[in-house]
Amino acid sequence: MFKRLSTVFRVLRTGWVLARHDALVPSEYAKDVPLPVRLLGALSRLFAIGGRASNPGERFAGALEKLGPAYIKFGQILSTRADMLDPVFVKGLSRLKDKVPAFPMEKAEAMLEAEWGEAWQNRLSSLSEPIAAASVAQVHKGVLKTGETVAVKILRPNIQKCMRNDMDVLHMVASLAEFFVPDSRRLGPKKFVETADRAVMLELDLRLEAAACSELSEPAVETGLYEVPHIYWDLGGKNVMVTQWIDGTALSDEAILALPQSQRTDIARRIMQSFLACSFDYGVFHADMHEGNMIIGDDGTLVLIDFGILGRLSEEEQRFHAEILYGFLIRDYHRIAEVHFEAGYVPAHHSVEDFASALRSVGEPIFGQTAENVAMTKVLLQLFEITEIFDMEMQPQLIMLQKTMMQTEGVCRRLDPHFDMWEISRPIVEASMRRELGIEGRINDLVSGLHKARRTLERLPDATENIAALAKAWADGDVDLSRGAAPIADASTAKKGPWKPLAYIGTGAALALGSLWASGQF
Ligand SMILES: Nc1ncnc2c1ncn2[C@@H]1O[C@H](COP(=O)(O)OP(=O)(O)O)[C@@H](O)[C@H]1O
Ligand SMILES: [Mg+2]
Structure with a gap:
């Protein structure tokens, strides 16, 4: 009360x-x-x-x-x-x-002591004043006893309770x-x-942020396009996260704009390609790609930080989005439209052709244009308008993907005014499509086809009985396909004839059709 x-x-x-x-x-x-x-x-x-x-x-x-x-x-x-x-x-x-203003040093020290169960001086040889403060947490620079420099992120005291109260109001x-x-x-x-x-509540547990950082380290290593800081798990907890300190320049720093253009173009390429590779090939992406969360290390590597929001795509969504981008790249609007219908995103009562032509109206004007000439925000808004006309239900994860892609493109565009979204995304999207449609994709299809086939086989006894009965009746000449006739004549009046072998061929064909259907080729 x-x-x-x-x-x-x-x-x-x-x-x-x-x-x-x-x-x-x-x-x-x-x-x-x-x-x-x-x-x-x-x-x-x-x-x-x-x-x-x-x-x-x-x-x-x-x-x-x-x-x-x-x-x-x-x-x-x-x-x-x-x-x-x-x-x-x-x-x-x-x-x-x-x-927001930083909280005082004494409070930060108290948070560390509460998390570690001992004075912070036992774990760190130094701890700086806060270097950045935001609504949920603040970051200090520290040095471990072993000499490594680290970033110490600490949640605001009482933030959970405060957020809960505010959320209740909302x-x-x-x-x-x-x-x-x-x-x-x-x-x-x-x-x-x-x-x-x-x-919001997910952001209030720094263990989850550490896990998100670790999840993005796998694509980082495999693609070689970016890096993430090393996590010191033994020093982390719900309220504290300790990671390797990255020496370098944040992209939000004006100094970045003084770099030679060729270097900035290359950074933009790595940013966009790493984002696309993560989302299409690994189904997970950093969903807060603003300039403050990207650091160009002193050795030139691109390092992502701040993993409070992670986007995820199911395998189906990955494929769906890769196919859409690919469709735009090769200007196959019909295919893009079909993908939307196949995924059930556009209700079947709409026309594929109408949808394809609406997509063409978005794609054609921007094809082959560089960033200077395309306002991606406008394009997305146009896409949203189309989705409304075609009663398309927007999936939250896809909205998040599109929003982050737009944000990422904005960052790239600032680095390189001639940034060409299409040319940069082409190698990643094509590789992803080759994987989907090539050998690997076929194996995946086969595996999921086999799963479907198994489910079909489980239902098969009933179905085979029906098919066998139908085939037998047909072989016995009891099937009358003329309009209005009952397909199978009463068994008691069934004649015996020379058509028996057809019964087996009929059953075999039906089974073959069934398995083709089950493997998704129908
Ligand atoms: N590992 C790190 N190395 C260097 N600087 C860091 C590191 N982690 C955070 N920072 C600095 O602290 C700031 C805030 O950290 P961040 O994780 O982005 O928190 P927030 O969620 O509050 O934005 C960053 O913009 C960056 O300047
Ligand atoms: Mg940040």
């Missing part, structure tokens, strides 16, 4: 902060909401502070920054949903900053929105908050 009351109190505070930023019912959207909500919006604007940004998304972002970490995370997740929100709003929201706000603004139900605010809640 008390908890609920305090949540209500927090909801009111949230409403107040939003009102101060004219973000409760932004004036731009007032005409789209029911009258009582519109009146509430008008009333709230009386309390709005002056000097507000003209973009409603920016005002909303300002309010979220004021409200705290969970709201900031929520806003960041919201800003990835260009498919369901006003693009202008999303653009403003994407300015959301994740910078759940309540979502319920209120669904109740008072029926139109908002189309966007599924309650479901969205649930998704955000899960994502």
